[in-house]
Amino acid sequence: MATTSDELATAPLDVEPMLPTPYRIQRIRQETDDTFTLELVPADSAEGFSFAPGQFNMLYVYGVGEVPISISSDPSDAPLIQHTTRVVGTVTKAMRLLKRGDMLGIRGPFGTHWPVEDATGRDVVIVAGGIGLAPLRPALYRLMAQREKYRKIVLLYGTRTPEDILYRHELEHWRGKFDLEIQVTVDRAASSWRGNVGVVTTMIPRAPFDPSNTAALICGPEVMMRFTAMELQKRGVASERTYLSLERNMKCGIGLCGHCQYGPVFTCKDGPVFSYDRIAALLGRAEV
Amino acid sequence: MTIQTLEPIIQATPFFQGMEERHIDLITGCAKNVRFVEGETVFREGDAADQFYLIRSGLVSVQFMIPHRGLTTILTVAEGDVLGWSWLFPPYRWHFDARAQQATHALAFDGRCLRTKCEEDHNLGYEIFKRFMQVITERLESTRLQLLDMYGNNK
Numbered sequence A: 001m002a003t004t005s006d007e008l009a010t011a012p013l014d015v016e017p018m019l020p021t022p023y024r025i026q027r028i029r030q031e032t033d034d035t036f037t038l039e040l041v042p043a044d045s046a047e048g049f050s051f052a053p054g055q056f057n058m059l060y061v062y063g064v065g066e067v068p069i070s071i072s073s074d075p076s077d078a079p080l081i082q083h084t085t086r087v088v089g090t091v092t093k094a095m096r097l098l099k100r101g102d103m104l105g106i107r108g109p110f111g112t113h114w115p116v117e118d119a120t121g122r123d124v125v126i127v128a129g130g131i132g133l134a135p136l137r138p139a140l141y142r143l144m145a146q147r148e149k150y151r152k153i154v155l156l157y158g159t160r161t162p163e164d165i166l167y168r169h170e171l172e173h174w175r176g177k178f179d180l181e182i183q184v185t186v187d188r189a190a191s192s193w194r195g196n197v198g199v200v201t202t203m204i205p206r207a208p209f210d211p212s213n214t215a216a217l218i219c220g221p222e223v224m225m226r227f228t229a230m231e232l233q234k235r236g237v238a239s240e241r242t243y244l245s246l247e248r249n250m251k252c253g254i255g256l257c258g259h260c261q262y263g264p265v266f267t268c269k270d271g272p273v274f275s276y277d278r279i280a281a282l283l284g285r286a287e288v
Numbered sequence B: 001m002t003i004q005t006l007e008p009i010i011q012a013t014p015f016f017q018g019m020e021e022r023h024i025d026l027i028t029g030c031a032k033n034v035r036f037v038e039g040e041t042v043f044r045e046g047d048a049a050d051q052f053y054l055i056r057s058g059l060v061s062v063q064f065m066i067p068h069r070g071l072t073t074i075l076t077v078a079e080g081d082v083l084g085w086s087w088l089f090p091p092y093r094w095h096f097d098a099r100a101q102q103a104t105h106a107l108a109f110d111g112r113c114l115r116t117k118c119e120e121d122h123n124l125g126y127e128i129f130k131r132f133m134q135v136i137t138e139r140l141e142s143t144r145l146q147l148l149d150m151y152g153n154n155k
Helices: A005-010 A090-096 A130-145 A168-175 A222-235 B007-012 B021-028 B111-120 B122-147
Strands: A021-032 A035-042 A056-061 A065-070 A081-086 A103-110 A123-129 A153-159 A181-186 A214-219 A242-245 A273-275 B031-036 B041-043 B051-057 B059-066 B070-078 B097-100 B104-110
Touching: A035 A103, A056 A081, A056 A090, A065 A081, A065 A090, A065 A103, A081 A090, A081 A130, A123 A130, A123 A222, A130 A153, A130 A214, A130 A222, A130 A242, A153 A168, A168 A181, A214 A222, A222 A242, A222 B122, B007 B021, B021 B111, B021 B122, B059 B104, B070 B122, B104 B111, B111 B122
Parallel strands: A123 A153, A123 A214, A153 A181, A214 A242
Antiparallel strands: A021 A035, A021 A103, A035 A081, A056 A065, A056 A103, A242 A273, B031 B104, B041 B097, B051 B104, B059 B070, B059 B097
């Protein structure tokens, strides 16, 4: 019997969670000016792992440090995995300098996942902001692989400028399949841009889905997720069927160190994917 | 050949939803159907703002000329959206350019005609202002989010 993503996410890790597994960089793809994707395969003697959409790994650049990054590849491609990240700090800067054939240490996969199985029989609305599209990409692959199980699938994607659009070719490919509605908007653009301009939340009121039977998956900057969740609620999507992926300072990945504590939860273990009704009261609170 | 009046079309728009029939009658008297071909200018910054539009289909860019950067699109409006509120406030001049990004079909409302009717019937004026305040509030909220540059990398 096939293992479901739910079983995967709840199964105990069968490897020592604090021990990095060596992975080799098979390919590096520059996505945008400051964003790149690493394609990784287990090094010669190492075993790979399967993962559920929305889970993350701790990526270790040897001698520099470790960072939590969501897996952005198709779960059915495992043990090959991809991580898309932006150059923001010391570790990701060092990561960007790595070359094909170089090694990385990986711990994971950690955390909760997008509830793609629970969305069976419903419309699925995916709202992504900026690099937030990366953690949602495995969910899109999974949904498209089992397309007949879902009603409408709508992707609303907002980013900074047309140059910052992630996975551009893939989005064009999916758009061409006609069973996935994709709407892209940017915050600002030159007059040559033929698409939408405005924040992603403005696309929600007229997006084609039935709010009474919809599961919503949101990932992006926290302020964007807050406003998106509110707009979805205004449209009538149930808060318990609205899911967000939070980003915090994950360190151990297994709920021991407390670095990623978010009120009563640990983001690495209880998240990163939470239902909106569970964390709505915490979002936007300065003390948390 | 049957000619459909604009009344049921106006009544069915989300913007005018819930408005009394007598008010819809008054508004319809100031409305007409308009079409813009792709690339056509809807209005220009500084010109008299004597209309507003309810987009029925297509896409219109609201643009601003920035020296050394060129024409920059700050917002697009699509089906169901309102375009233009400068007709409501003196000096009744457009503050931005608007251009049809795609072939666009819209309802155009004569601003002077509506202002006169609002002065004569303050209940109508209140209903129209309530609806425009909602649009202005939503646009302000969206603009604030855009100003946050939330996807940026502090660059």
